[in-house]
Amino acid sequence: MAEGERGLEFEVEVSESETRYHITARSSIGGEGVADAGRTPDGLLLGQRLQRLRIALLSSAVPRRRVPSNDEAAVQQLGKALFDKLFIDEVRYLFDTTRQQAAQQNRPLRLVLRFRSPEFAALPWEFLYDARRDDYLSLSMPLVRYAEIPETVRPLLVAPPLRILGMSARPAQFDALDVEAEKTRLQRALSHLVRDRLVELTWVRGETWRDLVHALDSGRWHVLHLVAHGAFDEVAKEGVIYLPGEDGTTYGLRASLLARVVSLHPSLRLVSLNACESAMASTTDLFSSSASTLVRRGVPAVLAMQFEITDDAAIEFTSSFYEGLASGRPIDVAVRNARLELSLARPYSLEWGTPVLHLRQSDGRIFDVLPKRPPRRPGTRPEPPGAVGARAEPSRVSGVGDGPSRVAVRAPAAARRAAAATAPPPAVRGDGGREGWTRRSRRPLVIGASAVCVLGAVLFTLVTSAADEHGAGSATVRVDASSSWTASGVRLKAGQRYEIEATGEISPVPGARNGPEGEAGHGDDAMAVLDRANFAALLARIGDRGAPFLVGGGAKGSATTSGELSLGLNDRNPDDNTGALTVRIRLFD
Template identity: 35%
Template sequence: MDTVMELEIGPGPEPGSYVVQVLRSVGGGEPTATIRLELDELVERRPLLEASVLSSSVSARRVMSDTEAAIQQVGVRLFDAMFAGDIGNAYRTSMAVASERGRGVQIALRLTAPGLAALPWEAMFDSETQTYICRKEPLVRQVPAPHSAPTLTVRPPLRILAMVSSPRGLPMLDIDAERERLEGALRQHLDAGRVELHWLDDVMWAGVHGKLLEGAWHVLHFIGHGGYDIETDEGVLAFSGPDGRAEYVTASSLADLLDEAEPTPRLVVLNSCQSGAAGTQDLFSGTAAALAHSGIRAVAAMQFSISDPAAIAFARGFYTALAHGRTIDEAMRSGRIGILGKRGTLEWVTPVLYLRGDDARLFDVASVPATAPASRSVAAPVAGAIPIVTGQRTPDASPHAPTARGASVAAVAAPILSTSPATAVQHATPVSPAPAAPAAPPAGPARPAHAAAPPAPPAPPQQAMPAASAPPPSPPRRSSWKPWLVVGIVALLAVGGAIAAVIALSPTPYVPPDPPSPSPNQPVVTPTTFGMAVPMYQLWTPTGIWCATGDTLDIQASGTAYHNADPSSLVGPDGLYDPYYHQWNIPGLPDSNTASLIGVLNVTTAWPFYVGYGTSYTCPVDGWFYLGINDVDLNGNSGEFWAVITHTPSG
């Protein structure tokens, strides 16, 4: 693109101030201005914004929903701060000049002050024209570099190394389905011989390292779990460890790993939540930013969680634009426009693009010779990598297998050529935004006072848990929280109105009895969605949801709470990743993260399941649905998570 407006935003002369400088523009000069931004307050609103974006994936009938109002308010604040005075004049002049030329304007942001990258600049809203900038013009986060790799001349095929990482202990991904989606996205180009796609089955550090050394890869496509380690202020991706559990790879380590490839892949696509998020202390702490800073020309990632339908729509638009010769910034905008096909969604704000240097054209792909084979569905074998093959997908035998992905689940790579739109739940009730993060508890062993719990549902005669489910005696517990990390905010899916039940713990814990069944004549309802608080200090909280056999419950969660009375024990719905804490897990979830959000149907007759930031659950029998905390020692816990539940009746 020959029309670019490049802006640099850096530290100002006093706290809370920032200097905006136009480094180049189409016709508006290069003015400089000092602005003020309430950075801490805006960063603290990220959980609410993420919950708003995710909940917008459920259809609403309003002209402007409450969720969009929250996003637009932040977008107006960011735009008005950035484009005030002479900077704004330069922006509008550039737009006018580009329009006369019949061109668009790339908005390139250089964020040189710590903390600025944590803000959702993709939400910037121009009140004068009533438009979101990134939906009208390509918007990139530019990583300055003294040099960047030139456009790579590629003689077909373009080689893509793809991987799906689904380690034990995290929400399960449907690996076969993930592969089919990406293969469908590239099918036209695979058949024409322009692209060769290889699947890496061994998504361990050594396995990825070996494959990067064995061949030349132009694109790396990662599908899996991502998050943000608030202790190290660095983004992470979940590889598999030797024992099959998650082994978290920090952004800086991943950058060094990719640098082993020759040549270094020009494009990295991270279909994992929070892979585009950034910290407040380090300019290049986020996974995507660190990779671009290390030498990767372009990194497409997600700053929030993203729903499956939105991820499918994004990938379709993104890859179609690249296949037709568009630049990477234009492809990113095409992906956003693809998401807009679903009415009312705000998830177009989720994708982010980090671009190293100025040139947005990554590849110069030579034309495929006329003698190229007409069909090329199977790539040439590479040792250790799995060429794509066609065939029947093995169905998941588990009746509880997730059917959609939430906050900690990777966004889906989806078909380019599919003509049918992604399926979405319709006629759902708008949800309330998530509450703000709780205040830190006082230091010391005393548990903070809590509001009285709501009344429990009517209780028929108590039933005991099976003998095998009795928890072992609790060993002495550490007073401070030392997890490896807390996976970042996110997730799709969720259901239900809220009532609460206080659970007393003992060697044989009290279990809330199963409420009576509703009338068999109860009418079938359309999908409904609503939000509820899940206290950190209660084992099980009734949702008030009666789930019939075959009904689907989509749960998405956000917020933070305290795992004990220590002020440093803040934890998200994904809980604690350190296996040391598994000794406090409830029966039935020995390997899941301690203090994580969990669910159960009929607490006296069914085993619980992991929810974390989000999952989808198909009810195998009739029963009442509960949300709870994976923790047998609730003493000192405080705060609450926010869950949004969508209940879709079967049939």
């Protein structure tokens, strides 16, 4: 993500003491604003405004030409009260200064809210309204509720498609949800992303908690999209998702139990709760809502609803949101854009403020989405495999995932020089000039040169390599980080002993620098060629269909089969990698 995309950041933190609230603001332009607010007896008035907000949201959801002025006036009154409660004195001045700087630099502004006060966390800050500008802040800038939890989670490296596991549930005791219609609407909304292989949507077969657990165990998912009835249990002080029970009754899946299930799947980075009141919290427990409970238990991001939302509004928001997420935008930017598009698509509705984004990632990056590889144009031919730096035709490789894998072939320098010396000279016309070759006339010569290069690589390894006291041979191979597999030119016999040593530095993701051992604790298992090995670690295989094995900085052993030794990284999509490794191979009789 470019720096310009990240923009400037304005952070507001609210803590509390026995008699006062303490508000601290920090800006990325520098500076800090501090303000104190007394505990004023305005709870009853605020409660009345929240009730009016609920009524206004329900009223605005009914299709009409425009929002009645009294409905939006109720929302604006609450939004202004929230704005005046948070942005006071030095905090407001610093906010205005930061916003002015963002406009002058033509950079977006991001608002981060950190609440240490449960009473503040329970309020609908997504409706913050700056009456001076007639501006709802969440429509003009990303607005994030950040849970300050010690453990951080690195962005997950994802190669498209983004894999979404959807579940829709309708307990018999509640108002019916048309499950099939819900699935159809979401599939239609995401159809263009599915067609372009940016998103993969799979639905849970069934509606019970057991069906959900089995579906999560069946694959590696990036997103859980749950459509169900939800509520806040005032007695248990915890969010609840209602599912059909196995005995035909209603099963209340508490947020803490859902968090326990989700925490077992580290590739799952986002939970989208399309359930009313899944973001509503207790005023006495900071982590009481379904969303905040999931974040506390390790989920990097949760998108939830703090009020009821209509199906049409949910689908409109979801379509735009997943499109932004699959394109690689930070999740908070994707949410802001989805709010804006919902407000334009349904100008009579105020439901754009219903979704709430909870994050434990301070920068909003839960995924590093790799660019989708463009398909090879029909009718084009790959470059010949013997050409220097060329890549062979994409081919299926055992153990390297579902997509095509490119194999880079590069002969040693001596072999390339030998091939050049034996290549025929270009044809000469009668006037002494060089004949212009067509692509068709060049192809046999290029293919012939390719074969000589490959043969020269083998001869170079077996004939000119240095022998040790065991009569062994050795060769040195360069492995480019952007190549899927690099042919070494070294052929092994079944049972033959070998030693491999590697040095060098590569960058598998922007800003990272690693040696041949790779990087521990980074990436999605779906991106790995070899499970349980470090991401981007050096691998080897014997033969085109041989099982990959770990080399790292070095490995020794005996060949289990005969074939050519190839080298590559533990990364299914290496196209954007940079750097190279130098690998020395020694063979023993």
